[in-house]
Amino acid sequence: MTDTLRLTAEEAMGLIERSEASGAELHRAYLDAIGERDGELHAYLTTVEAAEGAGVPIALKDVISTKGVETTAGSKILAGYKPVFDSTVAACCKEAGLPLIGKTNLDEFAMGSSTENSAYGPTRNPWDPERVPGGSSGGSAAAVAGGLAPWALGSDTGGSIKQPAALCGLVGLRPTYGTVSRYGIVAFASSLDQVGPLTKTVRDAAFLYRIIAGRDPLDSTTVDLPEPVELPETEDLKGLRIGVPRELNEAEGIEPGVSEAVQRAIELCRELGAEVGETTLPRSVEFGMPCYYLIAPSEASSNLARYDGVRYGPRSGKGDIREMYMQTRDEGFGDEPKRRIMLGTYALSAGYYDAFYGQAQKVRTVIRDEFAAALEQFDVLISPTSPTVAFPLGAKTENPLAMYLSDVLAIPPNMAGLPGLSIPCGLSEGLPVGLQLIGPQFSENLLFRTGHALERAIGFDFVPERLR
Amino acid sequence: MKWAPVIGLEIHIHLKTKTKMFCRCELEYGAEENSRTCPVCLAHPGTLPVPNARAIEMTILLGHALQCEVVERSVFHRKHYFYPDLPKGYQISQYDQPLCVNGRFALADGSEVGITRAHLEEDAAKNVHMGGSGGRIAGADRTLVDYNRAGTPLVEIVTEPDLRSSEQAKRFLQLLRQTVVELGISDAEMEKGSLRFDVNVSIRPEGSDELRTRTELKNMNSFNFAAKGIEREIKRQIGIYESGGEVEQETLHFDPGNESAPPLRSKEEAQDYRYLPEPDLVPLVPGRELVERLRGELPELPGARIARLADELDTDLAEGLVTSGRDRLFEQVPGERRAVANVLMNQWAATGVDPAAVDADELGKLIEARDRIPRAAFTEALEATGEPGFEAERYLADGQIEATADLEPLVEHVLAANPSQVDDYRGGKEGLLGFFVGQVMKETGGRANPKLVNELLREKLKA
Amino acid sequence: MAITRDEVLHVARLARLALTDEEVERLGSQLSAILEAVGKVAELDLADVEPTSHPLDLANVSADDESRPSLSADEVFANAPDREDDFFRVPPA
Ligand SMILES: [Mg+2]
Ligand SMILES: [Zn+2]
16 A cells, blocks of 8 residues: 555656556555545645546646646636646646646635635645645645645745745745746736645655746746756755845744754754855845735736636626626635735726836845845855744634735745745744745756755655654 | 817727737638637636737838837736726737837828837727617627637827828828738728727817817728718817817717717726736847848838829829829839829729739720720720730720620630630639630630620530 | 725726625725835835846747637637627626
8 A cells, every 4th residue: 555645756756667556556546545634634626536647646736727627726716617728837747647636725816825715615734734734835735745645736926835835844846937837827926926846855846847847838938947957866065155144034923943943954054064154135025025015916916807707717797797797706706816906906006006016126126136146155045934834724814914924034035036945944843844945046956956965964754743 | 260180090900910919829800700719819817928920020010111210128018907808807018118119101292290109919809789779889788709809919000199180181091001001011901990090189279389188089990981070070179169168088989870979988987007017928129130121121112102103193193093002003004194193093993903913005005095985995995904815906996896696606616625624614713714705805806895705604604 | 004995996996896895894904004014115215226027037039920729619618607609798898
């Protein structure tokens, strides 16, 4: 019997290569595990009974369009919507022979940090079902951590891969903007959205990134990778310069247990041969959040204009077209999308553009420049991924601003289009702590190498304690 | 007081690309509803635009023709509003950084119209309003949407308010239309909606250079209606000022049917388009090499040809020949220039014959002889100028074979001598008719009445 | 930065959201709080700074004018809430 909780994707590849298991058998094993544990976790919105492919099965966040398989983005406004086309990343997975296990739960339209904003109910953290798995890719994270998928894809706009990876004890890569196609990914904020892997090991993340990365003629904002994806092998960090940005490590709200775990990891970097030094990002952390909460909602208000009940999705309202729009959108969108649509519409409306969106784009330049300066001195920057470990369900749902702070450390590098890798670096109060590694654009190979060496040295057990 | 009109135009032209602006659905006018659509132009979740390279080139080419500067960097914006013809809830359009700016366009009368900008955007879908009277918006009980047109590449040309009369506006539009047709970038057919324009009209006391409140006339569907609409709007505004009122800024929908212009949109419904730089697209930075190559591809433009012809003709005639696409033929037809021009613009124009099918020398002979033959015979001859093998001689000499009895045996002879062509014709290659006509003409030394030959051939070939 | 009830209603109309009274109240106060927080960007004097609309410095991405197959009618209308013949049908516009 396959131990889906412990099996890594790389090990699963080995089973298939040695003919010890087929893609179909593995697919079955994960469906069985879902039958057993997903009643509690609710990681999945849809499962696929019979899927094609001889490779390692995969779970996809429900913003990733899959031909013929319902894709809702966690919203009622897309209830029943079955795409007639595959997103490019779904097509890449098919081409690589990865059978689709199912579509995972998320905050509606990827807007949130706890997966409580799903119109279909929250997902729970496999380490502690009373707590959130993070978000918005909480379903993908819970599926992998809970042994319901060997690996999964999520999407990250303002931390939605890195933060749930941290809260669920997983590896999560938010790739360099433009390296993974957004074609067919239900859009949240176009200049920030990026799909990436959630896995148990850094090598698994590299394997999966290799499958999905590269220029796509259907996405004008993609580029070819400057160098092929390498699977990390080295177990030391000799010759590497690691920078510790003061503001990212000393931000208000970072829990002591989180700080301690990250400090230990920084010490380990030294032991592994890296040169470690302090650096600074004076304005990136302080202004990163406000900048993000102008740019993302503005773009979201625009991207969500297409949900109008005309060509797809449910429709409500009697009377004329205007009433149909207003009712369909009022009933179809949940609280968080409405908040962001309102905020974004306001920020873009006549007379406010320069003060809000325009100014935020300039702040983005400031953040970019600060990171560029820090990354001239250092190869990789390091910080906690999330200021806290997984928090209890309902703890922040009444206060949007408190919820937003959950991504305060994940957001700044995103604004600069930089890749970020979150790896687990220990426990605090029995819950996983995530370590964020940030590099220059297209430095995924370097992040994998760094993450892999640290992962070996840390020896984190990714199977949730209560399930061992 | 004497009033002077101030007129500016906004013209939308469909580009004649094979595919849409941001997806690769084929453009086909009159195709089955919604059969030229894909996830991108239906705005399915997650779909993204990819600009059409040819449309960008065509816009630059037009920019050259309008003597515009082609900018070094242009970006697309999203323009938001909700309407079922707009699948994404926004139109992708160049807003504050259009591809072509600061041009000018010379009219036949020597005046120049400033071109503020020419930018690229996408067209909306087609709405059909059902249940009201005559497909009108008012009273409709439902609207049907066909997205085939959604995403058609569109160039919007905005002029400075440099036009001073409805007649001048009409001439501007005619010359512009001919220019884009000759550039090969658009069919510019108003019936198909591939050329549409809005007119901005204001008036001011003659001699003054103030700019007063303007109104916008939308949905003009012919040059003549536009001229009429402008005239009427000028009168209306004069009436308002002379009775002590103020013109209100509004958009008027011109309805040629009942000759009225009811307001379309009032001020309180003013749009807030929430422009946003399109994050799914990257900037256009046209390479100087491309820009210069396209400049080299410019043919001699209609405006230049009018100027050249106006030396030997009067301006009106020169303009008429060029904007009707007959000036190339004019230049080939020998004979007294003014006479040739007049015939081409009048009697010959009425025949509807395609200028490209005409033997210029033969037409010249015919025109030269116009006063020596009966009017009816001349007209008949002009109508035949498009026939293959047309020879003026046959119409000038007496003795045209007019009798069915004389022609019938000849027609039968020709058919009998060409059995395989007959089979092909009956198999559907009806273009062969011209071949048979030519053969009969040859047999008769061109003396057969072509109309009669045509009729006889059709009849015999039917059997 | 407080947002007035009228502004909330205006923005909701622009965004085509038919908010209930309760939503107008709640969203109004939440938006005020969020706007207060994000308004912080105004503290920076960035008059001479170029905006970043894109993390990558790309330009001139386009495709050749070669057609690709469109969808079949079945696919076009697979998710349509309403249809009449080969049109999408909506309430009167
Ligand atoms: Mg326009
Ligand atoms: Zn299309």
